Amino acid sequence: MGKKQEMPWVWRLAGDTGLIVEFGEGIDPAVNARVRSVAAAVKKTPPDGVIEIIPTYRSLLLVYEPLKTRPEKLVNFIEQFDTAVLDEDAGPFKRVDIPVCYGKEFGPDIETVAKTAGLSTEEVIKRHAAPDYLIYMVGFTPGFPFLGGLDEKLFTPRLKTPRMVVPQGSVGIANNQTGIYPIASPGGWQIIGRTPLTLFAPRRENPFLYQAGDWIRFIPVSPEEYARLKEKEDRS
Amino acid sequence: MTAVKVISPGGYTTIQDRGRFGFQNMGIPVSGVLDAFAFTLANLLVGNPDNTPVMELTVMGPSLEIKKEMDIALTGAKMGLRVNDSPVEQWTSIRVRPGDLVTIGQVQAGCRAYLAFGGGIRVPEIMGSFSTYVGGKIGGFKGRPLQKEDVLETGDFPLLTRVRAIPESFIPAYPSEAVIRAIPGPQAEYFDTGLKTLFQSEYSVTVKADRMGYRLQGNPISIKQGMPKSIVSEPSMPGSIQIPADEQPIILLVEQTVGGYAKIATVISSDLPLVAQTTPGDTLWFECVDLKTAHALILDEKNRLHAVKTRLEAL
Numbered sequence: 091m092g093k094k095q096e097m098p099w100v101w102r103l104a105g106d107t108g109l110i111v112e113f114g115e116g117i118d119p120a121v122n123a124r125v126r127s128v129a130a131a132v133k134k135t136p137p138d139g140v141i142e143i144i145p146t147y148r149s150l151l152l153v154y155e156p157l158k159t160r161p162e163k164l165v166n167f168i169e170q171f172d173t174a175v176l177d178e179d180a181g182p183f184k185r186v187d188i189p190v191c192y193g194k195e196f197g198p199d200i201e202t203v204a205k206t207a208g209l210s211t212e213e214v215i216k217r218h219a220a221p222d223y224l225i226y227m228v229g230f231t232p233g234f235p236f237l238g239g240l241d242e243k244l245f246t247p248r249l250k251t252p253r254m255v256v257p258q259g260s261v262g263i264a265n266n267q268t269g270i271y272p273i274a275s276p277g278g279w280q281i282i283g284r285t286p287l288t289l290f291a292p293r294r295e296n297p298f299l300y301q302a303g304d305w306i307r308f309i310p311v312s313p314e315e316y317a318r319l320k321e322k323e324d325r326s
Numbered sequence: 327m328t329a330v331k332v333i334s335p336g337g338y339t340t341i342q343d344r345g346r347f348g349f350q351n352m353g354i355p356v357s358g359v360l361d362a363f364a365f366t367l368a369n370l371l372v373g374n375p376d377n378t379p380v381m382e383l384t385v386m387g388p389s390l391e392i393k394k395e396m397d398i399a400l401t402g403a404k405m406g407l408r409v410n411d412s413p414v415e416q417w418t419s420i421r422v423r424p425g426d427l428v429t430i431g432q433v434q435a436g437c438r439a440y441l442a443f444g445g446g447i448r449v450p451e452i453m454g455s456f457s458t459y460v461g462g463k464i465g466g467f468k469g470r471p472l473q474k475e476d477v478l479e480t481g482d483f484p485l486l487t488r489v490r491a492i493p494e495s496f497i498p499a500y501p502s503e504a505v506i507r508a509i510p511g512p513q514a515e516y517f518d519t520g521l522k523t524l525f526q527s528e529y530s531v532t533v534k535a536d537r538m539g540y541r542l543q544g545n546p547i548s549i550k551q552g553m554p555k556s557i558v559s560e561p562s563m564p565g566s567i568q569i570p571a572d573e574q575p576i577i578l579l580v581e582q583t584v585g586g587y588a589k590i591a592t593v594i595s596s597d598l599p600l601v602a603q604t605t606p607g608d609t610l611w612f613e614c615v616d617l618k619t620a621h622a623l624i625l626d627e628k629n630r631l632h633a634v635k636t637r638l639e640a641l
Contacts (some may be wrong), residue, residue, distance in 0.1 A: 102512035105592030106620035108563045110512050117558060129351075144351045144561045146584060151561040153350075155630060156621045228582035229353040229559070232462050236559070272353075273462060292452050292464045298352055 101165060104151060109161055111168055112149045119238065120239040121148045122226050126287060126303045128171055137167050145302055146227045161305050182248070185222060188285050190261050191316035192218070196284035199249070203280050207243045210233065217241040218261075218282065222305040223268065233272035233290040233298050237306060240268045252278030259284045261308065283308075286320035329443060329480035330390040332472050336430065336532050337386035341447055341466035343379045344457035345580065350561060355581045357457040357465065360537065360602035361438055362401035363498070368442035368630055370638055371399035371419045371490050371523070373483075378446035379456035383439040385605065387430020389470065392422045397444040403436025403500060403603060418491040436500030436603040445483030460537075461581055490638045496630070503609040504600045506593055509617055511567060513557060513588035520547040520569070524590055525614050529575065533606045538581040540601060542610065546573035549588060559586045565593035565601075567612075577601055594620040596627055 100112040113122035113128070129145035132152070136143065139159030144151040152164055192215045194199045204211045223237035230236075240263065248264045253276065256262070260271045262279030271277060272289035291297050300306065311319065338530070344365070359365040359382055369378050381388070383499045387405045400407050400620055408429045414420055422428060430439070449456050449467055457468025467476060480542025494589045516522060529544035547569050549555060555571060562568070566578040568587040577593060578585065579602070592617060604610065 103509055103617060104512050104561075104563045104589075104591070105509055105565050106594050106617060106624065108561075108592075110560065141347045142350050144583075146560045147558045149558075149560050149564075151350075153347075153563070156624050161617070227559070227584070228351065229561070232349075232353045232464075234353050275461065290462070291461075297453065302351065 095239045099169070103161075107153055108150045109154065109164055111152075112150050114148050117226065117238065119224060122224070123239075123303075125150050128168065129302075132168065137164060140164070144225060146229065160225075166200045173224060179198060183303040183305065184300070185307060186300045187307050187309050188261075189311040189319055190219070190283040191311050191313055192261075192283035192287050194313070195230050195288070196313075197261070197282040197315070199246075199262075199280035200282040203246045203282055209243060214244060214282065217244055218263075218268070219308045221311050222307050224303050224304060225300060225302050227302050228298075228300075231271065231273050231275050235269055235297055235300065235306060237268045240266055242266075244268075246280045248278040249280065252276055256281060257284065259286065259289070261285060283310075284316070286311075286316050286323055289322050327479055327482070328393045328477055329394055329396060329447075330428075330478050331571065332474055332476040332478070333389040333391055333427070334474060335390035335472040335476070336383055336528070338384035338410070339388050339472040340382050340451055340458040340460065340470075341379050341456060341472075342382045343456045343460060344377045346453055346457050346459065346465065349453055350583050353583055354453065354462065355459060355583050357455070357459040357537075357580050359440065359457075360579060361402055361440065361599035363599045363631075364438075365440045365628065367417070367492055367496070367634065368399050368401040368440040370631075370635055371401070371417070371492065372397045372444040373419075373446065373486055373490070374442060374446055378442070379449060379466075380443070380447065381441040383430060383441060384432050385437060387432075387439060387441075389427065389429040392426040392428060393408070393424055393477075394420070394480070395423045395485065396480060396483070398422055398428070399442050399490075400430065400439055401442075402439035403553060404434045405439045406431035415491075417497050419486055419489050433605070435502075436498075437605045438602055443480045444485065445481035448479040448481055455609075458618045459581065492634060493637065496634055498599075498603070500603045502604070502607075503611075504604060505611045505613050506597045506600055507613045507615045507620070507623075508565075508567065508591040508593050508597075509615060509620055511589040511591040512560075514590060515552045516549050516588040517547065517569075517590050518550050520549065520590060521614075523547050524567070524575065525612050527611075529610045529612075531604050531606050531608045531610065535604075535606055537579055539579050540577040540604075542575045542577065544574070547575060547590060548573055553588075556586045557588050559584045562589065563592060565595070565598055567591045567593065594623060596623040
């Protein structure tokens, strides 16, 4: 129980049907692991009256039905967990390879990123495709992964004016974050490439390819390979 | 079987049920009806089980050509309902027959109305719900608002043996000025004078008011000296009142999952319908209540709905 004492959990009211528990400050892999492990444990044996379990960077939101449970009961339920034990139960998390065609019409902002970093576009691609990125959370739009682990050289501010439509599959950078737009949506991230994969397929048995806690690696592909993979995706 | 053909779709008409739960962790907002009270009564009126999908109408209603004999009912905002050009009451069951033309006009009080069909509108269930999530192009009718020429089906369902009507005392007035009760929010400590400002000023609804959220205009709410202007992104709830950089509050609604602005308060569940029934130019005041009060009101509403149900079914 030692860990819990070191960093007290903070409870916050999110209206009359939501409870947020905060596990720490800022964006930190250890804090995020704790969020996910508790989320996984709660999901395994959800208490009566809980209808949503939503892990994010450093906090977990429980949405509950007040006529079926009491917030005090949920606090007690969550606080029984010792995260040191839970970490093993939450995994194992998988790594998902995401093919990306960088630059050209798929990545209109790659030059901006290269210029900001003082690198060639080839070097930007090499560095962006090098790490395994941790999925801290999924949100904003269906399947949008917020990834940690971007090479510091590639940090680039958001666009001054967001685009009305960012095409489906676009891979972007916003400051120290990188992510993928699973559906076409407005957005202000610097777009450097696009994946042919369908990241959100509501009618597929599993609509998503990954969840928070999984890892993503980007695999650079040529426009020809992109077209071939895209055709395959569209057929399935 | 085929039930209605859309002659004109109205302002913004979507198919909704209570919402899509269990996927917010994947970025899927709950969607669903904004006025759960009016929605529940619409289904009760035609004898549907609770949570049967209905049409949510916004500001201007649709015109529909009826293709089969069935019971329908319109609750929520007052919109001027006509069947074959004769005015008909809302909050009551109506028998319609093939060839009838149902037209619903411009809103006169409130903002959103609910049109229920005996047997329910038949659309595919996506991830546990029939609700339309327009941003994600899923649910409801082809993942979008209704359009001219759309043809919808309803389930086979027995006709009512007698007319059902909601007692007058249960019908909300939908005034253009509303007092909205709210609980101090998850980042209430980011504000000092801001809380006072929120609970002591009037705010008007701007034109930026939709199912994602309501932007308000009024006295600016500033964040306490020394507090960060944004927070680490965390989930929002329908009713979360967030304060962005321009210091004007936004009430987040059902098509939103995460956000990075501090949230000063949360509208209580029982008053979300009140918010959803206001239109641009209307005035809102906020009243601070505690969690206990909010929960008592949820129980009250459940009992009220139960009382109406008992009465309707006993008639």
